[in-house]
Amino acid sequence: MSMQIAEKIKSSGVVGAGGGGFPTHIKAQSQVECVLVNGAECEPLIHKDVELMTHRCAEIVDGLRLLMDATGATRGIVGIKKKNSRAVQIFREALAGSELEVLELGDFYPAGDEYELVQLATGRLIPPGGIPLDVGCVVSNVETLFNVSRAAKSSPVTHKFVSVAGLVHEPKSFWVPIGTSYRDLIAFAGGTTQNNFVMLISGVLMGGITSDLDEVVTKTCAGLIVLPSDHYLVSRKNRSTEQMNRIGKSACDQCTACTEFCPRYLLGYDIQPHKVMRSLGFTTSGADYWNKFATYCCSCGLCTLYACPEDLFPREACEQAKNTMRATGNSYLQEKTPQVHSMKNYRRVPTKALLRRLRIAKYEVPTPFVDGFPVPKEVRVLMQQHAGKPAIPGVSVGAAVQNCDLLAEPEGSSLGARIHAPLSGKVSEVTKDHICIIVDAVAESGGKPV
Numbered sequence: 001m002s003m004q005i006a007e008k009i010k011s012s013g014v015v016g017a018g019g020g021g022f023p024t025h026i027k028a029q030s031q032v033e034c035v036l037v038n039g040a041e042c043e044p045l046i047h048k049d050v051e052l053m054t055h056r057c058a059e060i061v062d063g064l065r066l067l068m069d070a071t072g073a074t075r076g077i078v079g080i081k082k083k084n085s086r087a088v089q090i091f092r093e094a095l096a097g098s099e100l101e102v103l104e105l106g107d108f109y110p111a112g113d114e115y116e117l118v119q120l121a122t123g124r125l126i127p128p129g130g131i132p133l134d135v136g137c138v139v140s141n142v143e144t145l146f147n148v149s150r151a152a153k154s155s156p157v158t159h160k161f162v163s164v165a166g167l168v169h170e171p172k173s174f175w176v177p178i179g180t181s182y183r184d185l186i187a188f189a190g191g192t193t194q195n196n197f198v199m200l201i202s203g204v205l206m207g208g209i210t211s212d213l214d215e216v217v218t219k220t221c222a223g224l225i226v227l228p229s230d231h232y233l234v235s236r237k238n239r240s241t242e243q244m245n246r247i248g249k250s251a252c253d254q255c256t257a258c259t260e261f262c263p264r265y266l267l268g269y270d271i272q273p274h275k276v277m278r279s280l281g282f283t284t285s286g287a288d289y290w291n292k293f294a295t296y297c298c299s300c301g302l303c304t305l306y307a308c309p310e311d312l313f314p315r316e317a318c319e320q321a322k323n324t325m326r327a328t329g330n331s332y333l334q335e336k337t338p339q340v341h342s343m344k345n346y347r348r349v350p351t352k353a354l355l356r357r358l359r360i361a362k363y364e365v366p367t368p369f370v371d372g373f374p375v376p377k378e379v380r381v382l383m384q385q386h387a388g389k390p391a392i393p394g395v396s397v398g399a400a401v402q403n404c405d406l407l408a409e410p411e412g413s414s415l416g417a418r419i420h421a422p423l424s425g426k427v428s429e430v431t432k433d434h435i436c437i438i439v440d441a442v443a444e445s446g447g448k449p450v
């Protein structure tokens with residue numbers, strides 16, 4: 001039975017919907033003690049997970065049970081922020097009398113980091129550089145579990161649940177076919193309230209930035225945050241690497257605030273961004289020594305966007321250091337067993353403080369679940385929507401496809417995920433990067449509520 005679930009998850013193309021895009025069938029093939037449901041949704045302004053938890057609890061719990069079944073897990077724990085009291089209540093009622101548990105989380109960033117979640121739920125610390133599996137856990141996002149539930153009924157991943165927030169007339173959360181353009185998403189949110197805007201993709205702290213409305217939704221897109229082009233965050237995110245390094249080299253006074261607030265450092269891992277900043281002042285040989293202190297960075301962004309009083313870029317310095325280490329074949333292994341820092345509980349960063357620091361408090365509004373996204377005229381389905389290698393297209397220009405038809409799959413046994421047609425229509429373009437479909441408006445009339 002358990003292998004059958006893993007196979008169904010694989011053939012349905014389910015990947016981590018929380019951002020990582022790791023193929024879920026691999027997790028389903030492991031044997032663990034505990035499946036942890038990540039409903040923390042700690043990125044500010046995006047509330048699609050809490051909307052999904054409030055409206056689709058039954059499917060999420062079904063997905064949790066299926067994943068527990070597949071992995072042989074005896075514990076299932078649902079992590080939800082206490083402040084989302086409606087979702088907490090719904091899950092408490094759904095799980096009452098069962099062996100499954102709700103874990104109420106504080107409103108901190110990054111409550112949804114899997115190292116944090118595993119430690120909070122089980123008291124265990126993942127070994128340095130390891131994954132939850134190393135301590136008998138699998139962590140899965142709520143939407144991923146929703147997709148697992150559908151996969152068990154042989155429904156592939158064709159839609160994505162997203163929030164659109166910020167400078168739009170109607171901030172909301174909704175299902176959208178994969179491959180839909182950001183332009184269509186913004187239109188459904190009532191359009192923007194001003195002309196000069198940019199979009200942060202999937203999150204303020206960890207997401208990317210773009211002004212290209214033709215970019216499209218993938219299996220890991222959490223939504224869009226529309227901000228004015230001259231917003232503080234936009235100027236922070238649009239710095240070139242060269243500028244970041246130049247400012248960092250001259251202005252870092254080694255105050256250590258970036259390290260003191262680093263959530264991974266506070267969990268006991270040897271990550272010290274202030275030391276990594278020293279690498280900026282060295283030639284390659286000197287930098288090697290300092291680069292190693294970036295090894296356990298999870299790119300949460302707290303050091304760059306919250307902790308540093310000089311508005312420098314320690315996160316980006318860590319990312320560069322990790323890339324350099326990979327390219328030069330260097331690695332670092334912490335030998336000391338991690339131990340939670342005595343100040344951990346006092347240095348947590350409340351979401352409210354983060355909202356103020358990032359100057360986005362005024363955009364913090366509900367994004368209610370709304371049905372009825374109109375059928376797009378065209379979708380552009382990307383071949384790289386997941387961890388691993390891009391999928392290989394298996395259809396040709398001119399082919400008629402039905403929704404849920406297989407479009408592309410990983411080559412051989414390489415890590416990746418299958419990709420399916422989100423809507424019915426005719427294939428208009430195929431490249432190694434994407435497949436475009438002109439949607440058959442008649443076949444899809446009225447949209448496709450998921």
Ligand code: SF4
Nearest residue numbers: 262297298300301303
């Ligand atoms: S981004 Fe900064 S705060 Fe976050 S884990 Fe990396 S070094 Fe620590």
Ligand code: SF4
Nearest residue numbers: 252254255256258308
């Ligand atoms: S917080 Fe900023 S100034 Fe202080 S050590 Fe870190 S990067 Fe340097």
